[in-house]
Structure formats: C-alpha cells, structure tokens
Amino acid sequence: MEHIPILRMGEFLLVSIQVDMHDQMALKLQDDLSNAIQKNASRGVLIDISTLEMVDSFIGRMVADISGMGRILGAETVLVGMQPAVAITLVELGLALPGVATALNVERGMALLRRKIDGVGSDADSITTG
C-alpha cells in the first residue's frame, strides 16, 4: 500500500503530503507518525500540505488529530503551506482546527517550530491561540 514518507531531520520530523490522500492513507500516516515520534523522541513535527488541493472533513479532522497526538507525545506540530481553497473549504466545513499551529511555508514553519521548542517568542506564537 502506498504511504506518505516521514523524514527525520535532527529532532524534527518532516511530512510532506503530495498526493490527494484517501482515508486509509490518512489513518496509516497517523499511525506511522505517532510511532516515529516515539521512536525518534522527536520534539517537533512539520506537516507540509502545499500541494494538497482537496480536503474533506475526514482529512481535516485527521490533521487536527495528528497535532493533538503530537502534543501528547511531547512534539510540537506545525501545519504549513495550506492553499487558499483548502483553507476556505475547512472554514466552510466548520473545521477551524483550534490549537493547530500554522505557517505560510516550510521556512516560516521551521522558524516557528524552533521558537516553540526554545520556549521563546511567545508573542509570535499568538497565531496558534485562535
């Protein structure tokens, strides 16, 4: 079965979703990622969805779930590169993803992750509190 690769970069994990996910794939990713966080003792997870063009309520909820799982396992999760159409769809679906940190691109996402882990720049983190 095809799966989404999880890349380790130091204390971070990188996930880049580049295909339209179906439900099975999403569940597998959830499983893989939570295992990988534990195995590598990762402190941060960065999920890039810049090429994801379609979302449904299931995928939306799954993204929120992954973020929640990451937090429980002690890893901060940042979602980066959401397309306008996807953002609008999620809002219309009523999935505001509260508590999920977001950033515009991978670069900003990494910076945000570092700040979160270093525990500084709480002012800049205010995006996530919405």
Place this chain on the structure above:
Amino acid sequence: MSNVLKKSGKEIHAAWARDLASNQAGTKGRISTNELDQQTSEFMQLLTAVSEHAKGADISGPDFKAIRDFLDGVSRSRVQQGFSSDETAMFIFSLKKPYFAALRSDAGKDADALADQIWKATELMDALGIHTVKAYQKSREEVINRQQREMLELSTPVVKLWDGILAIPMIGTLDSARTQVVMETLLQKVVETGAQIAILDITGVPTVDTLVAQHLLKTVTALRLMGAECIISGVRPQIAQTIVHLGVDLQGVVTKANLADALALALKRTGTSLKS
C-alpha cells in the same frame, strides 16, 4: 396584409414617423430625428419583407430572425440612451394607428375582411412589441449584472502596507458573495506575497450584524489556517456597541479602532521598528 404594406408603405411610414416624433418630444436630445428615421425605415423594410411569407403571429421562426435582431439592437440602444420600457415599447405600438388606418382604407366597406386583417395585424404587432420589451429588459439586466461584477472588483483591493503586511479596506455592506470574493483575493494575495499579517479594515462597513461578524470570523480563521495573522481595524464605537449587544464572540481576534494602531501592532509583530 403584405399588399397594404407594399402599396401604402410610404404613407404608413410617414405617419408613423410623425407620430413617433411628436410622442417623443419630451425625450428630445436622446435620439436624433435622423436616427429615428433610419430605424423606422429599416423596420418598415423588414416588416414588408417578412409579411410576404409570414402566416401567423409566431415570430420565433427563422423568417423573423432579421426583424428580431433589429429589434434587439433598437432595444439595446434605447437602454443605453436611457429610455424607459414604455417609451421603448411605444416604438412598435405607435405603428398600429397608421397601419390600421391604411388597412381600413384598403378594405373599404368590407367589415369582415377589415376585422380579420386588423386582428392579424394586431397579433403581429403585439408579438413584436413584447419582443422589444423583453429585449429591453434583457439589456437592462445585462447592465445591472455588469455593474454588480464591476462593483465586486472595485470594492476589494488588497494593498501592501509594509513588507509582510497586507491591508484590505472594506467598503459597503458585506454579504456572503462579497465576503467570499474578499476572502479569496486576500488569501491568494497572502500566498503571492508571503505576508505574515493581514489587516481587515472595516471603517467603510456601515453595519455589523451577526452574519457580517460571522463572515469576518470565517476570513480570520481561513487566514490563520494558512499561517497568517489577522487584525481587524476601523471598528467604530457604534459597531463595537452592536457587537457586544449582539453577544458576538470574536474568539480572540485582535481588533483595533483605527488602521494606524493596527499597523503599529503589525510592525511590532513583524519586528520592524520605526524611528520618528
């Protein structure tokens, strides 16, 4: 019917043109006598041509294509010249009087034939008149639609205030369609420019009710999902009162009274400092 048109077409045309000119005395300046004359003579030609092989008053057939197109054109120009719908309809209906007069003089004493002829003629005239009004209405709707589209485009400019800071000054009442456009243009712009902060300025929004507040919140949430921050500025005292009275929860959205304050906050967030 066609005989009469052929025989006394000139007289009918002259009388019609005279009637039109006197009827439209109040609308002088919008259309020249020349133009009117051209339109009437062209219509007479088309009518004469079509009445030769036209049977009923069904004007949807291919025979009537030329005359329909002509009336469409006339209606469109009437819309542009600012004529009302009744003035436009009178263009056709005022032909009845001279036409019927010609039919009468043609039929002589034969009342049955005259009644028959007049009924046929009136049926045709009515159909043409209704077509004119329809075309008039269609043109008007086109104008309104175009204006609506233009208004949507005009009312949603996204301006770059600073490096990484966008502002969108919203003017006029916010409805679902407009918010959608605002949201899409703003989000697209955020992607293009990589902006971190967007300022929604609602100084020009006259009223904020629960629906408008909900639209604003949606925009803010969508921006947050994309990783940009949003500040709402230009909240007038009246609007602040309304929002509180309505019990709308702005869910921790940063709001400021004016654009300057919002910009100051945005600069602080992006780590830019200004020397005065």
